[in-house]
Amino acid sequence: MLNRLTISALTAKLVKREVSAREAVQSCLDQIARVDKKIHAFISYNADDALAQADAADKELAKGGGSARRLLGIPVAVKDVLAVKNQPLNCGSKILGKFVSPYDATVVEKLKAAGAIVFGRLNMDEFAMGSSTENSAFGITRNPWDTTRIPGGSSGGSAAAVAADEAIAALGSDTGGSIRQPAALCGCVGLKPTYGRVSRYGLVAFASSLDQIGPLTKDIRDAATMLGVISGHDSRDSTSVPQPVPDYAANLTGNIKGLKLGLPKEYMIGGLDLEVKAAVDAAVKQFQKLGAEIVEISLPHTDYGVSVYYIIATAEASANLARFDGIRYGARVDGMDPIELYRRTRGAGFGAEVKRRIILGTYVLSSGYYDAYYLRAQKVRTLIRNDFLKAFEKVDAIVTPTSPTAAFKIGEKSDDPLQMYLSDIFTISCNLAGICGISIPCGFTGSQPSTLNAQPRLPIGLQLLGKPFGEETLLKIAHAYELNTLWHKEKTATVI
């Protein structure tokens, strides 16, 4: 049952040599063998390689290396958008063919340097475009709490693997909510760091001004540990910020007396599920009980977030995905001339959602429409960012639901892209503003099983948004909440 442990609990056992890293990896592999046919969190994994890494970790642990390296012997799985040397990388797409990464992403280098056992390719929406992990060329991932439902997306494999105890922790990427929303829907912790906090080198780019890599974990302390490992300036990413990395875990004091939390009035929208609202209201009361002060705030341009996002993200994606042309890597469909080769390769290689976004992004950047769409969206982005910076003059963090509903049914929104986009309404602005955000478990639906529209028992996520480089404060608030609740301890019967 080592696979069920947190990073901190497993580390304690590893350092004392009560258990070996090999046993820890084996228990994750056993769990994958047992449940992943139902969940399909992993596109692939290499058991021999993971066990070989475990043996190397065990040798070091025997020498007493556990104290210096924060993740020594910890199995961490990664989303299929991050380069791991000599492992396949597909971004959930057909177009990369049999691509094998020639180098490690910076975050992967850092995980390895900290002693982690980096294993597995976690399923995702193709090129991280989606909110349900239904857009993968490798099949859908199912929510461990109810396998007829989606796990969220685009990091659905990462969230499902952590929730189903198939990995101790995972990495995902978040462009408009792709870490936080699946974390909420699967009942785990998901952190999107401030833009520039974590190097994007070796992350396949979707929307370069919005993408960040972050951890999905079983509790807040683990999120703090993972963030501490992967953060920091990197000369290979010109947008990474030379800002010192604090000891995030050391700041988890449990004391949030006097901190001010903002409740944006614009987030109480129609379409917000009543049970989600009740859970968030209860969490707000809990924060008050812990001594935080609740302040109503306004983020007046909230309503424009989805529009701005789907212009900027698709514009950047259309440029970033131009590199998948069948020339230097990946799959190729031949043509008589280069243009025909590009068109055929891309037509055959990309799935429907990726095509939709490339077309939209190309259109908003095209001659005659640039000012009306792209430039205007960039200006409204400034207004959205200013809303947040102004709010943060009054409050230390902002509290919202992560997602307006719990996990929806597989297929429910797959034919209606706009409805799918609107499911990201609470998470999108955070990326546009470049601030940090975290989703933490705050309850379950199905608390009133006798009512007419009774929902099954599904996790609900609470989102905390913080100032640029305010991860320390976010984690401290989230941790204080976690100390006083038991939501994060609950496991789904599907995977026990």
Add this chain to the structure above:
Amino acid sequence: MSAAQFDIKYVAHLARLHLTPDEEKKLGAQLGGILGYIEKLKELDVAGVEPTAHAVPLVNVTRPDEVRPSLPHDDALRNAPAQANGLFIVPKIVE
């Protein structure tokens, strides 16, 4: 922008993306709906507002102009769909 004005064939050509007639029809209709939703940005007065391209105020980040090791030739070619003599093979470009 209505769906009728949206010339999907032209945009697909710009994107170097082959679409089947079915895809053209379906995508055209869906994008018409999305563009209709996006129209609401026009409600806002953005006169005098500076655009944000990046949320982080870093500009002109450069490194010293020094020769450094880069991806070895064989590694760079390893994932090529077609290669020979240490080069990528592409369709004929010049007559």
